[in-house]
Amino acid sequence: MRLPFINREKEIKRINNALSGQDVSFIVIYGRRRCGKSRLLQHVCREQDVYFLADQNAKQLQIMNLSHEIARNMNGFN
Structure with missing residues (x-):
């Protein structure tokens, strides 16, 4: 809690x-x-909003994680 x-x-x-x-x-x-x-x-x-906290991971991993967060919050985003 x-x-x-x-x-x-x-x-x-x-x-x-x-x-x-x-x-x-x-x-x-x-x-x-x-x-x-x-x-x-x-x-x-x-x-309702997209919250993404960038970290020290590689650029491609950052992009992938951001796209997953957007897809989780927005219908139709793949």
């Missing part, structure tokens, strides 16, 4: 507003390490 977010309502609202707007948005999440940045994005994107 995951713990609920505490005092993150403001950040969640700002990210949701940026994602739901008609304009193209570029969102930057920054902060010291291990403060919950990735977990915050996973929480916001859990239902």
Whole structure:
């Protein structure tokens, strides 16, 4: 069981507003390490958006993993 977010309502609202707007948005999440940045994005994107965290794996593996994540979230994407 995951713990609920505490005092993150403001950040969640700002990210949701940026994602739901008609304009193209570029969102930057920054902060010291291990403060919950990735977990915050996973929480916001859990239902409808594609969330992909790149790592140090080879380029082809990154592309394959990204395409699998897109296919999981978007009908008709193979």
